[in-house]
Amino acid sequence: MSSGILLVDKPQGITSHDVVARTRRLAGTRRVGHAGTLDPMATGLLILGVNASTRLLTYVVGLDKEYLATIRLGSTTTTDDAEGDLVNTASPDAVSAASEAAIAAGVHALTGAISQVPSSVSAIKVDGKRAYALVRSGEEVVLKSRPVTVSSFDVLERRDAAGTIDLDVRVVCSSGTYIRALARDLGSALGIGGHLTALRRTRIGPFDIADASRLAELDVAASLLPPAAAASALFPPVALTEAQAVDLGHGKRVDAAGLGDLDEPGPDGLYAAVAPNNHLVGLLRITDGVAKSAVNFPPDEATDAAGGPGA
CATH class of the missing domain: 3.30.2350.10 (Pseudouridine synthase)
Structure with missing residues (x-):
């Protein structure tokens, strides 16, 4: 393979x-x-x-990631989503009093650079154990807040029913952002509680x-x-000559001037180095006009049935 x-x-x-x-x-x-x-x-x-x-x-x-989700306002659960047990339910009058303006203000407050407390049933480790495992064993878990960025938080549709408001939303956010926590915090800000009922990731x-x-x-x-296509989507690609591909593959340095006109580097200052046969040689970094492989990428190898990097 x-x-x-x-x-x-x-x-x-x-x-x-x-x-x-x-x-x-x-x-x-x-x-x-x-x-x-x-x-x-x-x-x-x-x-x-x-x-x-x-x-x-x-x-x-x-x-960064993009999600489509449904937030149900009017009740809270133990997991901040539909899989948890119901904890609190707001009165129908309180729910129906949640105006468009109040919801918009709550959404705006959760947009941009914010501090977010992850859900207690997240996979974050506490003293070496997953938070969700501690919660399931009966322990109370309070996680520390962390900075995240919510670039977009858009309400696409609102549906009102007896005692509930369902909001279909689109969220673009930094890695580590919990959409369940956004639902929880929006409901809390409105004073009626909230949790997530649907979540779909549409982009990474x-x-x-x-x-x-x-x-x-x-x-x-x-x-x-293919590796070259994947890496070129993540980092600006650099088309190598055969000689440059061999040198970089062997850990040698290459004069960056011989690489032609280059775009600005990608994250961590990296480029995707691609050989003439479209093989990904590796990820290279340029320092003081000299290119060196930061991560070598070996040729396709035979299937390793014994093991390897896992999930």
């Missing part, structure tokens, strides 16, 4: 690791990992790396759900995005 990146549309009701396990069987290799976990309730874009391309996942995890950085394969129909070999 070749190396590459897979864009998968995760269905509801299974974990991200379930997707990895199925892909391992389909690909015939243990060397499959994923970037950016989705809860079982959530659907949408999950990015997998196969074989050597698992090393590219490091550069995917921190990218340059990768879009429109290009993803449904898990039930996944053909790994046909769906693999």
Whole structure:
């Protein structure tokens, strides 16, 4: 099995690791990992790396993300989403009193650079244990707030019912932002409570759900995005000569002047170094006019059934 990146549309009701396990069987290799976990309730874009391309996942995890979600105002749950037990329910009069202006103000306050307390049932580790595991064992968990950026928080539609308001929203945010927490905090600000009832991830950085394969129909070999294409979506590509490709692959430095006109570097000052045969040589960094490989990318290797980078 070749190396590459897979864009998968995760269905509801299974974990991200379930997707990895199925892909391992389909690909015939243990060397499959994923970037950016989705809860079982959530659907949408999950990015997998196969074989050597698992090393590219490091550069995917921190990218900005886009979600479509439904927030239900009027009640809170133990998990801040529909999978938890109901905790509090506001009176129908209080819910119906939530005006468009009040909701808009609450959304605006949660847009931009904000401080967010993650949901207590998140995968964040507390004293070496996952927060959700501690909550399930009966412990009370209070996580520290953390800075996140919500670039866009748009209300697409509002639906009123007896005692509830459902908001369909679109959120673009930095890595580490919890959409469940946005639902919780919006409901709290309005004084009526809120939780998430639906969540779909539609984009991670340059990768879009429109290009993803449904898990039930996944053909790994046909769906693999080659390493050079994946890396070139993450970083500005540099077309190497054969000699430059050999030198960089062997850890030698190359005069940056011989690389032609270059765009501004990508995150961490990196470029995607691509050989004439469209093989990804690696990720290179230029310092003082000299290019050097920061991450070597080996040629496709035989399937490693014994193990490798996992989820």
